[in-house]
Amino acid sequence: MIGRLHRWLVAAPVLVTALATPLAVAAAPRQEGGDGQIAEGRELYLTGCSSCHGQDGKGIDAPSGERGPSIVDAGEAGAYYYLSTGRMPLASSEEQPTRKEPAYTPDQIDALVAYVASLGDGPALPDVDVRQGDLAAGGEIFRANCQACHSASGSGGALSYGRAAPRLSDATPKQVGAAVRSGPGQMPVFGPEVISDEELDGLARYVEYLQHPEDPGGIPIGRTGPIPEGFVAWLIALPALLALVAWIGTRSPIRQARAAAEADTEPAAAGGEDD
16 A cells, blocks of 8 residues: 555656646747747847947947947837838948838848847837728828828928938838837837827828828829929919910900901892892
């Protein structure tokens, strides 16, 4: 009896270990995958970003000026915006970041975003769903907060100090959400207390609508906005209308002269018939 109990006491830990091992194995890849993604992002960061932003992401101050700002608090939103739009990495720290083809694959961007997010407590990348967005409400938010810089049609516009607000024709809903939450460049940060997640869905849907808007009752003229369209009306349409009115006015004397000539010829023709 004692020997049998002893065998059970020895076998119990082995049995518990055998039952728990599958659960541990199933959970291990998820944890290692997250750590592996951050490690991959760090390798990419050290290769392509650390020369300007520093080994620890706190930026580098050069004698000629700041080579790269701190990205400790850039978060997922800031990293995703700059990497997915190809604005980073830059060939020169003095040039203004502009949109171009991304230098990294989507998986590499995810890894870099995960690593930058691990550096500090920056804004998270919002989950934008345009299918849930209210188009009319999104238009109101855009006109109140975005139109002044990006123009009514989303075609961009000039800012101070030689900068420019980019056009939004190529922006994806995810990039719109990242920009709103991170405030890249001279753009202010719009947190959830200013633009809620629900309102952000509507805003992203409106930006998507601006890429292929409806044009009832007229020609879009490149969708450059109401001011250029007004200039077209004043400088082209109005002179054309005045020219048409002038042409119509000149037709009246011609018609009067033609009618008088026809009246003079009619009596002569009648007299010839009497003869």
